[in-house]
Amino acid sequence: MKYALLSLLVAVMGFLPHLAHADVPKPEHVKVNLYASVSEIAPGQPFTLIIEQIIDPEWHTYWKNPGDSGTSTTVKWDLPDGGAAGELQFPTPSRIPYGPLLNFGYAGRALFQATITPPAALNTETYTVNAKLEWLVCKDICVPEGDTYSVMIPVGGPNATANTSINDLIHDVTISQPIAVDWPATFHEDNNNFVLTFTPAGQAADLIKAGAKVEYFPEEWGLFQNPAEQVVVGTDDESQDVMLVIPRDTRDLAEVKVLNGTLAVTDTSGTRLGFVIKATPLPTAAPATAGTPVTKPATSSTTLPAALVLALLGGIILNLMPCVFPVLSLKVISISRMSGAEKAHMRVHGIAYGAGVILTFLLIAAILFALQMAGAAIGWGFQLQQPVVVAGLIYLLVLIGLSLLGWREFDLNRLIPDRFHGNHDGVVGSFATGMLATIVATPCTAPFMGAAMGFALTQNPVIGLLVFAMLGLGLALPFILICFIPVLQRALPRPGVWMVYLKQFFAFPMFMAAIWLIWVLAQQTGADGVGAALLGVLAIIFLLWLWPHKPATSVGRMLHLFTVLMSLVLITGLTVAQNSFTPAEMTTTNGAKPFSKSALDAAIDGDNPVLVNMTAAWCITCKINERVALSTEATKRVLDAHQVTYLKGDWTNYNAEITTYLAGFGRNGVPLYVFYGPRDSTTGKRPEPAILPQLLTEAIIRETISPH
């Protein structure tokens, strides 16, 4: 209040309430005072006009971006004596929560300022500034308020006289107004997070490094969730960069070319220091040099006919995979055991099996497309990025293996209730076998399948489902052919004891596949996950042992049921827990560096050739290529000799950066091998990136990196 007394000596501070607007009520919850930084103005010399908002307790007004709701304070200037008024400058805002919403604004007192420049020629004795101020003030309800305020300052000259009576106020204004800085700053999107990367300097840098509280206020709406916690990702000693990670909101980031915002850093005494940062979008892997795009546009290079052929071939080859082969072989062998009556319906069996396979593939594809439409960025093999699914598949393979060994057999034909047995005995069983074959096929990806699946998932659902149906047809084809061509049936060996041994033998490829999936699980969830999965397997085996032994007494039956239920709960609990285990560190071979968007950008910005290898633990083709071509001594020599930066992306678990990179090449699965040739010293440009074949040899790698 001492401000008011002193200011009366040098400047007339008046409320000149003319009814600017019938609709805006007079202020009830906010008191506004105007101050000039000079007690005498000089024509042509700018001075600062200070607008003080004193806000009732529990009420608040808003910043230039009000946040989730509300509107900001606005001013309309009227300078009857001429001159110009600058923009209203807001003080550093605070975060004001309201239920699930968050606003940016002020409580208590807010000090705004604006630069007023009187005209160079003034022939009045006083200079008048009229400010029509309007604001929204809210507690739990909101009230728009406003009024016009005026200052009349004596004209002096030739130099303006500072208003020393308000030195304390000017000090407060200086602290509460943010200062514009030129820190390098970029923003981008990563894994549904908004990331602001900036390099602070001076006092701010020290404070942030020491763990000071940091709050970012954007001047644009819809970029990130305002109420969410803003996570500061630490700086390492080498780079001074600081990253702020906040969950994204739904506005398209591409709409924003320049992002201004205020960063508030709280110093050790509790004072909030504000810095106005200007951020630009983080440049993508598109080029340091103008012109040549380094990443291919997201159109698939596969055409529909090609994709269909590849899907068919892939499906046929899938029959040879250790997961599928036993199921198929046993089905084929069961033909020999069929009665004459059933053999007459052989074709029906073939069609039923084919229907089971194709329908299951279509079902999986439908689920994939549904998830895609719901917004998830997924690719073929996504199901194996979920540890719970991998655990489930391990259980299934163990169950099948045990059944093949003869202990607790599952006969799919017995699924049918008695009244459906009749002419088409076993046909439903063939259908069910088809479904089973598809389910156990999902962990395996055959060559050719990658391109076909990648194509399928980037197309509209109808075409995509067609490709998947083709894949199903390929998988079912060998059995269908046998069913339709009597010659092949006659070529099958006579039934005998050997069939029992073969059936038992096939348990082992099943167990092998289960062990392989356990190895995949180890990569995804570490030793804990493997322990839980093995415990789950044991629990299932226990359950299988327990199940048939139904006691005679009712007490015994209750105990039996109880134990069965507890086992089921245990199995479920162990499986669901898979999602909470953390994965082990990724190992790299042959000097490969882990892939990340920033690592790729940095590598491409340089001059050396770059090799990108996208792989996953559950991808057999990838593993074969690693063993045969990528991780060999000879390849290592080639990579070293040409100073190739080798980036390896692990897609074993869901990774949005890798999914985006794959999509850029029209792909939706792994493996993907891309080679970026070295930057030409004369043109300064890199050649187009080359995609290597899915089946690699050392020669292919050598030819790509150093062509003759």
Next chain:
Amino acid sequence: MKKHALSILAGIALLGGIFALGTLCCAPANAYMESPKIGKFAPSFTTRDTNGNEVDLKKYLGKIVVLEWTNNECPFVRKHYDSKNMQTLQKEYTAKGVIWLSIVSSANGKQGNVTPKEANEITKDEGATITAKILDEHGVIGHAYNAKTTPSMFIIGKDMKLAYMGAIDDQPSPDPATIKDAKNYVRAALDELLADKNVTTAQTESYGCSVKY
């Protein structure tokens, strides 16, 4: 025979349950509300309107639906109702077959919270031609759409996908004088949807009082 069948079924049910749990579970609770996305399916809901009739969003497949979050005491809502701007929009487009649902997500005891009888009186007094008014006292629908302000407009296309969300117009002021020259996003979007065209401005920053959850 039946024993085996049962055990197989139990096994399959178990695996199915594991798969379902795996994909559905373990999402961390958020401290904020997630927004629906333009071009994706609008969150569906079933509720009762102020007359006790059932309102099921899914039943409106094939029609354009406008969701208008309102609070009759909020100055920004009053701006559009006192000037009859909102009522004009409602009348014009419900006549063209658009479904207009007014939603009050004010919690019990907060500003804008009304009883069904009061809500119907307000609708009558203001001359609002709407399909139904919904009292979302617990904020369930509000949270599903991440409605932050009153007014807040969401337009759902004939294919049940979200076509527009944001402000009613581009003048975030409580002053009714700004309506005359304002660009009305809802009008533009509805005209485009009725002509089976894509909505050019699909997402804007909504303005108004906060929804009183």
